[in-house]
Amino acid sequence: MKLVLTFLMVLMAQSSWADTLVPVRTIRAKQIIYAEDLAYKSVEIAGAFSDPVDVVGQEARVSLYAGRPIRPGDIGPPAIVERNDLIMLRFRRGSLLILTEGRSLGRGSEGDIIRAMNLASRTTISGRISADGSIEVR
Known part of the structure; x- marks a missing residue:
């Protein structure tokens, strides 16, 4: 018992x-x-x-x-962009598309907003990481 x-x-x-x-x-x-x-x-x-x-x-x-x-x-989610990676910066407004090379100043995964530097103008911008690892600038 x-x-x-x-x-x-x-x-x-x-x-x-x-x-x-x-x-x-x-x-x-x-x-x-x-x-x-x-x-x-x-x-x-x-x-x-x-x-x-x-x-x-x-x-x-x-x-x-x-x-x-x-x-x-x-x-x-795993980061797809590391700090100092060479990345593609993409600006789209209507039918206008501007692509240029940049360097990431942070790390992140798809959808994260990070800072990056435009290598041609040395301007620092912010943008959202796309699935392909490029940064969509607004």
Whole structure:
């Protein structure tokens, strides 16, 4: 009887916890997260990830420490433009399209707004990173 009661208490305790994803090793900022880097921990943390589909393939924005939950602000899409990369600057207004070469002054992923320098005029501009790695200037 005591064994059954202990088993029921353990079962009830486990049902109140949710599985949260945690890294199995320290993942440094700017590293891509792989499936083998993750494990489940039976603890309920508000806002922490529980589905590996949401995390695998993302880039760590900050250092992720083993055993600590991963929160949405800790990860993001991988950067496609690095600081000092040579990039194409694209300005479009109606049917007018101006293309020139530039240098990125920051790093980011698709949709991020970063600064860049027009190499021809040495002017610093801001623009949104496109999927192909070019910067759309407004």
